[in-house]
Amino acid sequence: MFNYKCRGTCSTSIDLEIQDGIITFCRINDGCKGNTQGVAKLATGRPAEEIAAMLEGIQCRFGTSCPDQLSKAIRAYHE
Numbered sequence: 622m623f624n625y626k627c628r629g630t631c632s633t634s635i636d637l638e639i640q641d642g643i644i645t646f647c648r649i650n651d652g653c654k655g656n657t658q659g660v661a662k663l664a665t666g667r668p669a670e671e672i673a674a675m676l677e678g679i680q681c682r683f684g685t686s687c688p689d690q691l692s693k694a695i696r697a698y699h700e
Contacts, residue, residue, distance in 0.1 A: 627690045
C-alpha cells in the first residue's frame with residue numbers, strides 16, 4: 622500500500638494501490654467526506670494514467686485540490 626502525503630488541501634493523505642496499471646484501492650483521508658469518497662470510488666477500477674491525466678490541474682484553493690493531489694499520488698506511485 623502506497624501512502625501519499627497531500628499538500629495544500631484539507632485531505633491529509635491518500636492510500637493507493639495500483640496493479641497492472643489499474644487502481645485497485647484508493648482512499649483519500651480527511652477532507653470533505655462525500656467528495657473524497659466519491660472521487661476515490663470513481664477512480665477505483667480505472668486505468669491509473671487515465672485518472673491522473675483527467676484530474677491533474679483541478680483547482681480548489683492554494684493552487685491544488687483533492688483530485689489534483691490524487692493525480693500527484695498516482696504519478697508518485699510510479700516513481
